[in-house]
Amino acid sequence: MQTLKNSLLLKIILALVLGTLLGPYIPQWFGRLFSTFNDFFSELLNFLIPLIIAGLIIPSIGKLGQTAGKLLLATVLIAYGSTLFSGLLAYFSSTAIFPSLLAGQADQLKIAEVTRELTPYFSLEFPPLFGVMPALVFSFLFGIGLSQLSPMSTFGKLADDFETIITNLIQQLIIPLLPVFIFGIFLSMSYSGQVFTILNVFIKIIGVIFIMHVFLLVLQFCVAGLIAKKNPFTMLKTMLPAYFTALGTQSSAATIPITLKQTKSLGVKDDIANFSIPLCATIHLSGSMLKIVSCCIALMLIQGTSIDFVTFFGFILMLGVAMIAAPGVPGGAIMAAIGIIASMLGFDPEQQALMIALYIAMDSFGTAANVTGDGAIAVVLSKLFAKK
Numbered sequence: 001m002q003t004l005k006n007s008l009l010l011k012i013i014l015a016l017v018l019g020t021l022l023g024p025y026i027p028q029w030f031g032r033l034f035s036t037f038n039d040f041f042s043e044l045l046n047f048l049i050p051l052i053i054a055g056l057i058i059p060s061i062g063k064l065g066q067t068a069g070k071l072l073l074a075t076v077l078i079a080y081g082s083t084l085f086s087g088l089l090a091y092f093s094s095t096a097i098f099p100s101l102l103a104g105q106a107d108q109l110k111i112a113e114v115t116r117e118l119t120p121y122f123s124l125e126f127p128p129l130f131g132v133m134p135a136l137v138f139s140f141l142f143g144i145g146l147s148q149l150s151p152m153s154t155f156g157k158l159a160d161d162f163e164t165i166i167t168n169l170i171q172q173l174i175i176p177l178l179p180v181f182i183f184g185i186f187l188s189m190s191y192s193g194q195v196f197t198i199l200n201v202f203i204k205i206i207g208v209i210f211i212m213h214v215f216l217l218v219l220q221f222c223v224a225g226l227i228a229k230k231n232p233f234t235m236l237k238t239m240l241p242a243y244f245t246a247l248g249t250q251s252s253a254a255t256i257p258i259t260l261k262q263t264k265s266l267g268v269k270d271d272i273a274n275f276s277i278p279l280c281a282t283i284h285l286s287g288s289m290l291k292i293v294s295c296c297i298a299l300m301l302i303q304g305t306s307i308d309f310v311t312f313f314g315f316i317l318m319l320g321v322a323m324i325a326a327p328g329v330p331g332g333a334i335m336a337a338i339g340i341i342a343s344m345l346g347f348d349p350e351q352q353a354l355m356i357a358l359y360i361a362m363d364s365f366g367t368a369a370n371v372t373g374d375g376a377i378a379v380v381l382s383k384l385f386a387k388k
Helices: 002-022 028-065 070-101 105-113 132-147 154-192 195-228 232-238 240-249 256-265 270-283 286-302 309-322 332-345 349-361 363-385
Strands: none
Touching: 002 154, 002 349, 028 132, 028 154, 028 332, 028 349, 070 195, 070 270, 070 286, 070 309, 070 363, 132 154, 154 349, 195 232, 195 286, 195 349, 195 363, 232 240, 232 363, 240 256, 240 363, 256 270, 256 363, 270 363, 286 309, 286 332, 286 349, 286 363, 309 332, 332 349, 349 363
């Protein structure tokens, strides 16, 4: 998994660079080939997104429900609350910082858009079997129902097999084709003259989000330190091996052994650490939430799209649920999120491609924030349940 993700990042960087450099010089017929591919890939992605949501969320909720007890409830509530808080922090920080930071980008983009463009040779349409919101509702309700059945039931096995199929589709079809898709997007933007505005935005967004990640981690450990009466900076220092491991693996699941070891070094009891860390690796996604919300706001600003808090609050609530099974799948978080990004925020295929490129470029930072914050949650749980 580590090799796959590292190679994916390199491929996407290469696709971005080549698309940017070649765009002004390619003949139109060549560019239209990639435009045709991108049109097909966008349709394929839209078709698969509801299936991806169902395939990842149903078994995850089903397995969560099979574990009973107050510790489970407390862990889920704290992890989901932390993820939602991260989304709100990202919203208010981004709406305060990005308008001035990205001032003038929308006008530059509009000027660039009127030059020339690459159109596909033909288009194929195959609408999804059902929409994103029905997929979320169905997944949630079916997952709850599944949690009442035995793991060896017919529907339990079916859900596990469906999850395997979806995971394979992501790993063997969607992920390998993403660099080609992003190459085509940046080729088209470079051809039309937009690309340098976008790259300038990328650099600014990544810098701001990294600073927000650091602030989020400090805040999480300050809260945990206040509850457990421990030094937050000493705890954060103890969790650094998990942070740097996650930078390399880009996977919450792959980092579990290190996260677990460092969490126990914080004084968390073995039974609580053994329960909470693997669970939080699946359901605690504060770093990923911060990334996605911030990137969405930045891209909406440069496109001149209005930003409404009520819409974004609903988006944050849904995103916290949609991503719960994503950390074990390469690119799973953005794949699970892209459907509601399109349906609730109105992102077109080009904006979705930019989101994917931005997310993967910062994937290691978001994952590192996720797993490091898991240690803070475990410390709080240890304080609450130590005597029990």
